[in-house]
Amino acid sequence: MAKKQFKAESKRLLDLMVNSIYTHKEIFLREIISNASDACDKLCYQALTDEAVGMNRGDFKIEIAADKDKRTLTVSDNGIGMNKEDLENNLGIIASSGSLRFKQELGEDAKDTDVIGQFGVGFYSAFMVSEKITVVTKKYGSDTAWKWVSSGADGYTITECEKDSVGTDIIMQIKPDTDDEKYGEFLEAWRLQELVRKYSDYIRFPIRMEVSKTRQKEGSPEDQPEYETYTEVDTLNSMVPIWQRPKAEVTAEEYNKFYRDKFRDYADPQRVIYVSVEGMVSYKALLFVPGATPFDYYTKEYEKGLQLYSNGVLIMDKCADLLPEHFRFVRGVVDSPDLSLNISRELLQHDRQLKIIAKNLEKQIKTELLKLLKEDREGYEKFWKNFGRQLKYGVVGEYGQHKDLLCDLLLFYSSTEKKPVTLEEYAARTKEDQKYIYYAAGETAEKIDKLPQTESLRDAGTEILYFTEEVDEFCAQTLMKFQEKEFRSVLDQEIEEGAEKKAEEAAEAHKPVFDFVKEALGDAVQDVKASARLKSHPVCLTAGEGMSFEMEKYFQSVQPEAAFKAQRILELNVDHPAFKALENAVDADPEKAKKYAVLLYNQALLIAGLPLEDPSGYTDLVCELMQ
Numbered sequence: 001m002a003k004k005q006f007k008a009e010s011k012r013l014l015d016l017m018v019n020s021i022y023t024h025k026e027i028f029l030r031e032i033i034s035n036a037s038d039a040c041d042k043l044c045y046q047a048l049t050d051e052a053v054g055m056n057r058g059d060f061k062i063e064i065a066a067d068k069d070k071r072t073l074t075v076s077d078n079g080i081g082m083n084k085e086d087l088e089n090n091l092g093i094i095a096s097s098g099s100l101r102f103k104q105e106l107g108e109d110a111k112d113t114d115v116i117g118q119f120g121v122g123f124y125s126a127f128m129v130s131e132k133i134t135v136v137t138k139k140y141g142s143d144t145a146w147k148w149v150s151s152g153a154d155g156y157t158i159t160e161c162e163k164d165s166v167g168t169d170i171i172m173q174i175k176p177d178t179d180d181e182k183y184g185e186f187l188e189a190w191r192l193q194e195l196v197r198k199y200s201d202y203i204r205f206p207i208r209m210e211v212s213k214t215r216q217k218e219g220s221p222e223d224q225p226e227y228e229t230y231t232e233v234d235t236l237n238s239m240v241p242i243w244q245r246p247k248a249e250v251t252a253e254e255y256n257k258f259y260r261d262k263f264r265d266y267a268d269p270q271r272v273i274y275v276s277v278e279g280m281v282s283y284k285a286l287l288f289v290p291g292a293t294p295f296d297y298y299t300k301e302y303e304k305g306l307q308l309y310s311n312g313v314l315i316m317d318k319c320a321d322l323l324p325e326h327f328r329f330v331r332g333v334v335d336s337p338d339l340s341l342n343i344s345r346e347l348l349q350h351d352r353q354l355k356i357i358a359k360n361l362e363k364q365i366k367t368e369l370l371k372l373l374k375e376d377r378e379g380y381e382k383f384w385k386n387f388g389r390q391l392k393y394g395v396v397g398e399y400g401q402h403k404d405l406l407c408d409l410l411l412f413y414s415s416t417e418k419k420p421v422t423l424e425e426y427a428a429r430t431k432e433d434q435k436y437i438y439y440a441a442g443e444t445a446e447k448i449d450k451l452p453q454t455e456s457l458r459d460a461g462t463e464i465l466y467f468t469e470e471v472d473e474f475c476a477q478t479l480m481k482f483q484e485k486e487f488r489s490v491l492d493q494e495i496e497e498g499a500e501k502k503a504e505e506a507a508e509a510h511k512p513v514f515d516f517v518k519e520a521l522g523d524a525v526q527d528v529k530a531s532a533r534l535k536s537h538p539v540c541l542t543a544g545e546g547m548s549f550e551m552e553k554y555f556q557s558v559q560p561e562a563a564f565k566a567q568r569i570l571e572l573n574v575d576h577p578a579f580k581a582l583e584n585a586v587d588a589d590p591e592k593a594k595k596y597a598v599l600l601y602n603q604a605l606l607i608a609g610l611p612l613e614d615p616s617g618y619t620d621l622v623c624e625l626m627q
């Protein structure tokens with residue numbers, strides 16, 4: 001019979017596994033048991049809606065059997081089983097999300113086998129300890145059983161076989177011992193017991209194994225006892241899901257391990273949120289704020305949702321309705337005995353109880369994030385780096401209906417503090433007569449620092465929030481104000497008293513120059529004004545009512561063909577020597593003055609970070625004027 005080949009990436013992973021260091025090899029048992037548990041979950045779920053299954057949650061079990069003579073370790077389950085197609089698709093290629101992430105890590109660190117212990121690498125990990133693996137399986141609802149055999153990298157075979165009951169046996173032919181590696185340990189009851197307790201204690205189906213014990217022989221005298229050995233089947237795991245255990249009894253490391261294992265993350269969670277509610281709707285929830293941004297987080301591959309259980313029975317793997325969009329980064333489980341089990345997944349979405357739980361969880365998550373902000377600023381800043389953008393999207397999304405919930409979680413970079421600050425902190429620092437929360441938008445903090453329009457505010461020591469992400473300005477527009485203070489762009493800041501008047505007078509005094517520049521620039525600008533705010537710079541550009549330049553840039557990037565444009569108002573600093581030069585030219589050499597006007601306008605575009613309409617024309621002009 002022809003052997004089938006593994007897909008290339010599976011082969012690579014296999015090589016890596018086989019060569020991994022010894023301490024990591026033990027995790028194979030966790031992987032095999034997790035798969036057995038998943039299979040039980042699947043059939044248990046099916047039993048809810050399909051009476052023909054005829055099984056209750058209590059009927060499912062996972063059995064471990066070690067045969068030292070044959071050197072085989074067998075893990076059996078009475079879960080859903082696999083048909084031929086499943087075997088091809090599931091064991092022939094690596095498709096699991098955990099493995100996918102693992103692959104991402106390969107590149108640089110391909111040799112760093114440390115990652116193996118932390119990733120759920122699945123079924124393949126069994127090859128770390130086995131020279132051959134046989135899978136005997138029968139799928140629920142099928143009459144045929146199948147046998148899959150593989151000795152690792154050289155491929156696998158699938159043949160029909162006999163099996164009475166539905167479920168799967170994973171039979172591992174354990175490798176011979178070497179000088180350094182005693183694989184035989186994985187056939188010892190004490191070692192298997194230890195591993196189950198270490199990695200799989202929370203598995204909610206009993207993991208059973210026959211263990212030999214000793215007892216005093218019946219009738220043997222107390223002073224001269226005789227002993228005999230006998231065997232008994234023990235349940236090795238405590239089966240109490242971690243979220244059912246009182247918080248005080250669970251260590252931080254247990255929570256972290258549960259998280260890493262269950263959600264296939266290499267990093268510890270940044271925050272663990274435990275919720276236990278008794279009342280109209282009773283439920284327990286164990287939620288996690290991840291410590292790193294999932295690599296696919298901002299793509300459509302990422303699916304939000306919490307695992308939903310009813311009394312320990314998995315109902316749904318990713319229940320999206322339990323999480324609002326703005327907290328979609330949260331992972332975790334919810335278990336409620338009050339959910340009616342007979343409803344289908346579709347109906348579940350409209351479940352009233354589910355809505356109540358979701359609403360409560362939203363509040364809890366907010367409270368925990370605030371706590372993190374107050375108690376561990378550094379930690380919060382790390383969280384903000386990972387998921388801050390999501391919260392800002394949350395403010396802007398759904399017509400701003402979540403802005404009140406989210407506004408005190410926001411951070412923006414402050415010009416005076418030189419670090420991210422909250423709106424509350426900003427508001428607390430404002431002088432009494434400051435009516436506005438000032439912001440300036442630009443690509444980076446460094447670039448905003450150099451904006452001429454921020455100069456006078458910065459000179460006055462006024463704090464400015466720097467908006468460096470596209471969503472920031474939309475965020476401010478949605479919020480409109482915070483603690484009665486309106487958001488205001490530095491581009492349309494209020495001008496110092498008197499400055500406005502002075503500017504008007506200046507415009508009047510130099511009227512011919514302004515008329516000339518307006519004429520020279522034509523449609524490119526809406527207006528040309530004497531600036532009331534410029535100090536050391538000769539020119540700047542401000543946007544008219546409505547759209548700002550940052551918004552124009554945003555629309556330009558997402559919808560270039562629509563060509564939304566902000567109105568351009570050119571401001572000239574009449575006290576600047578450049579203005580004097582312009583004024584002289586208007587009188588003496590109008591041709592040259594025209595060139596000056598174009599030059600100044602282009603400089604204003606550059607400072608605003610807007611594209612020049614005619615870059616080569618501009619450089620020609622500069623060179624011409626240099627000659």
Ligand code: ADP
Nearest residue numbers: 035036039081082090091096121122123124168
């Ligand atoms: P993952 O568990 O992340 O999907 P694995 O490599 O552990 O990745 O397993 C691959 C797939 O093989 C599983 O998704 C499942 O479909 C199937 N599988 C493995 N073990 C069993 C089992 N005991 N019963 C039924 N299906 C199984």
Ligand code: MG
Nearest residue numbers: 034035122123
């Ligand atoms: Mg698995």
